[in-house]
Amino acid sequence: NGRWVICVSKPHQHIAQRVCDTLTGEWRRVLPKGWQGEAEGAWLDDDIYVARVQAGNQSGRVVAIPMETSRNASTWREIVGESEAVLRAATVIEGHVIVPGFLRWVTGQQATPLKL
Numbered sequence: 001n002g003r004w005v006i007c008v009s010k011p012h013q014h015i016a017q018r019v020c021d022t023l024t025g026e027w028r029r030v031l032p033k034g035w036q037g038e039a040e041g042a043w044l045d046d047d048i049y050v051a052r053v054q055a056g057n058q059s060g061r062v063v064a065i066p067m068e069t070s071r072n073a074s075t076w077r078e079i080v081g082e083s084e085a086v087l088r089a090a091t092v093i094e095g096h097v098i099v100p101g102f103l104r105w106v107t108g109q110q111a112t113p114l115k116l
Contacts, residue, residue, distance in 0.1 A: 037056065041092075052089055
């Protein structure tokens with residue numbers, strides 16, 4: 001429905017910085033206060049943002065972030081946990097979460113979309 005508009009900083013760090021609720025016109029930060037690290041992805045549906053998050057020395061993980069509670073990391077749902085594979089991206093195509101390179105690294109086979 002286009003309720004949310006998200007602003008991501010680039011080109012060096014990829015961080016979802018601010019989000020606007022188009023129903024109220026309010027802009028606010030996306031991530032918890034003090035968040036240090038990257039967070040970028042794509043919309044899964046009207047209210048859930050799927051992001052590759054990486055902080056400090058983490059290799060990265062993929063989480064589903066509900067926009068209503070995005071500043072509370074305890075409400076995020078982990079989709080792909082941290083592993084030895086370094087995650088560089090996450091996107092959504094036709095309701096499938098795509099994490100380029102991850103499944104190939106784990107299985108040695110072509111990547112298969114993760115259906116949520």
